[in-house]
Amino acid sequence: MPSLSSRRLLAVMAAVAVLLTPFLSRPLLADGGTPDQLYSEISAAFGRVSVVQGEGGNVTGVVRLLNQALALVEEGASVQGSDAAQAQTYYQQAEDVVRSVNAQLPSVEQQGLASSRSQLAWLAATMIVLALAGALVFRFGGRAFWALWVRTHHDWVVRKA
Amino acid sequence: MIVDKIRAVALAGIIILGLMTAGQFWLEHRVAEPFSEVSVLGPSMTIGGYPSTVSAGQNASFFVRVSNHEGHVAYYDVRTKVGDMTTVVNQTAWADLPTSLDERVILVDGENSTLPMQLAFLQPANDTKVIFEVWVFNSAVNGFQYSGLWGQILLNVTAP
Numbered sequence: 036m037p038s039l040s041s042r043r044l045l046a047v048m049a050a051v052a053v054l055l056t057p058f059l060s061r062p063l064l065a066d067g068g069t070p071d072q073l074y075s076e077i078s079a080a081f082g083r084v085s086v087v088q089g090e091g092g093n094v095t096g097v098v099r100l101l102n103q104a105l106a107l108v109e110e111g112a113s114v115q116g117s118d119a120a121q122a123q124t125y126y127q128q129a130e131d132v133v134r135s136v137n138a139q140l141p142s143v144e145q146q147g148l149a150s151s152r153s154q155l156a157w158l159a160a161t162m163i164v165l166a167l168a169g170a171l172v173f174r175f176g177g178r179a180f181w182a183l184w185v186r187t188h189h190d191w192v193v194r195k196a
Numbered sequence: 197m198i199v200d201k202i203r204a205v206a207l208a209g210i211i212i213l214g215l216m217t218a219g220q221f222w223l224e225h226r227v228a229e230p231f232s233e234v235s236v237l238g239p240s241m242t243i244g245g246y247p248s249t250v251s252a253g254q255n256a257s258f259f260v261r262v263s264n265h266e267g268h269v270a271y272y273d274v275r276t277k278v279g280d281m282t283t284v285v286n287q288t289a290w291a292d293l294p295t296s297l298d299e300r301v302i303l304v305d306g307e308n309s310t311l312p313m314q315l316a317f318l319q320p321a322n323d324t325k326v327i328f329e330v331w332v333f334n335s336a337v338n339g340f341q342y343s344g345l346w347g348q349i350l351l352n353v354t355a356p
Contacts, residue, residue, distance in 0.1 A: 074300075081271045081302060082335040088269050088304075098269055098302050105300050158221050165214045172206045177199040 068126050070115075073108045076133050077101055083140055091154075092147025097136045104132040227267030227305075234274075234330045235261045236347035241310065246349050251356045256315050258349065260328050262301065263308035271302045271333035273340045276313055279325045287344040291327050317353040324353050 068076070080101060088094045111125030237259040238245035250256045264270045275290075276297040277283075285291040299311040315326065326349045331340035 078271070078333060078335075078338065081269075081333060082338075084302075085269055085335055094269055095304055098304050101302050105302070109299070154221070158217065161217050162214060165210050165217075169207055169210045172203060172210065176203040176206060180199050180202055 068130055070108050070112045070126070073104070073126060073129050073133070076130070077104055077108070080133050080136050080140075083137070087140055087144045087147060090144055090147045091151035092143040093150075094143060097139055097143060100132050100136045100139075104129040104136070107132065227265070230266040232266060232270065232272070232330065232332070232343060232345060233263045234328065234345045234347055236328055236349060237261055237310065247351055249352045249354055250317060252317050252320050252353050253356050254316065256317070256326075256351070258313045258315070258326070258328075259310050260299070260313055260347065261308060261310045262303065262330060264303035264305055267305050269302065269304050272300065272343075273331040273333070274299045274301075274311055274313075275329045275331060276315065277327045277329065278315070278317070279327060280321065281323045281325065283325050283327065285327050285329065285346050285348065290329050290331075290342045290346070293327075319353065320355045321353045324351055325349075326351065 080097075084094050084097055084101065087097075107125045107129035111122040111129065114125070115122040235243060236246075237243060239247065239257040239259075241259050246258070247256050260274050262272050262274060264272075275295040276299075277291045277293040278296050279285075279291055279293050283291050283293065297313060297315060299313065301309045301311060303309055313328070317324065328347045330343045330345040332343045333339070334341045
């Protein structure tokens with residue numbers, strides 16, 4: 036009987052998954068959305084952009100895209116009263132731009148993390164080199180100084196005062 | 197002994213070099229005094245030359261310049277409100293009026309943007325106060341918060 040109930044459980048889970056699929060895979064906004072929905076999506080994307088920047092990502096490109104999306108929403112809102120179809124076109128374009136930003140963010144984040152890591156590695160390497168230089172100066176500084184002194188003053192003659 | 201002095205000077209040089217490298221790395225990731233700024237510009241995109249009189253129904257052009265020196269990317273909403281001499285707006289209180297026009301822009305650190313604002317006044321009125329408030333998006337509360345930055349212009353709206 037346990038095998039039957041687990042089979043039933045699997046069937047229920049599969050049915051739920053099938054029912055949820057359209058919702059999980061649906062586009063950001065079904066019909067290009069309204070300005071409020073789009074502003075909300077832009078705000079959410081901005082939140083993610085802030086996080087990515089905090090991790091060292093160069094967000095200049097995605098910020099430019101988000102500003103483009105804002106301009107499209109504003110254009111759509113300005114023609115909403117006179118040409119609803121044109122407004123929807125602008126909203127759809129804005130939605131596409133926001134989706135493009137969301138798609139780009141993981142790679143920007145990876146680049147930022149890699150850049151932060153390399154900066155940290157560079158700092159650590161510089162510190163290690165300086166520490167080694169300090170140890171060498173401490174250990175061999177005197178000998179090196181006198182070797183240099185003798186080399187530069189080898190033609191000196193000592194006379195009785 | 198002279199060797200000890202030379203050794204001390206060399207070691208001090210190395211320590212200073214190390215501190216400078218670490219300091220530069222630290223400072224690169226810090227902003228001493230983060231701030232944003234706003235300025236209201238006239239129709240010729242300069243400070244001054246603001247219209248003092250407009251006819252009702254006629255467009256009045258302004259530009260609002262916003263600069264980001266916060267050390268991080270920021271999302272601004274410039275809200276334009278129309279009030280009168282009794283309207284109170286200051287660093288802590290925004291004008292309790294409906295927004296006539298809002299323009300949003302996202303700026304990376306060190307960037308600025310000049311936003312065009314076109315307003316048409318329907319009714320004649322003296323001492324009309326046009327207020328430009330800067331609101332900043334706060335991801336923690338998922339909304340815009342008043343930044344305490346604002347600019348205002350006084351003008352008279354005359355009958356057409």
